[in-house]
Amino acid sequence: MSQSLSKVYLHIAFSTKYRQPFIDGAVKERLWSYMGGICRKMDCDPIQVGGYTDHVHILCQLSKNVSQADLLEEVKKRSSKWIKTVGEAYADFYWQKGYAAFSVAPLSISRVVQYIKTQEERHSRQTFQDEMRGFFKKYEVEYDERYVWD
Secondary structure: OOOOOOOEEEEEEEEEHHHOOOOOOOOHHHHHHHHHHHHHHOOOOEEEEEEEOOEEEEEEEEOOOOOHHHHHHHHHHHHHHHHHHHOHHHOOOOEOOOOEEEEEOHHHHHHHHHHHHOHHHHOOOOOHHHHHHHHHHHOOOOOOHHHHOO
16 A cells, blocks of 8 residues: 555543642633644644543544654643643643553544543542543553552
């Protein structure tokens, strides 16, 4: 094949450092938009960005020219720098070191969009850690509790 073709959808999740509830109503919509813009600039079409006070979910189409690790490095680095410029309340904002990323089948896109849109409702009854444990189980991801949350 003389042309490289790709259509890979990723559902990415990561939290603030120590799951600090920095993402409040004053900043969340602007943060989601900013993160989507970073994805767009990296040719990783953002489909839905959202989350809760201590974490974010991104559903995007991964560019054939960008690695998953490079995308996450840029999204986290640029958004962390940006949020610190928003106000003094965010001066100590940091993302956790790691992330989780899961492949999404094209037929499941609308379900994942809805999942991300209903984060506030979901987290009235479920922690970020329990949410992630559910994903790890569903996707058969082995992990060590001692290292995954820091």
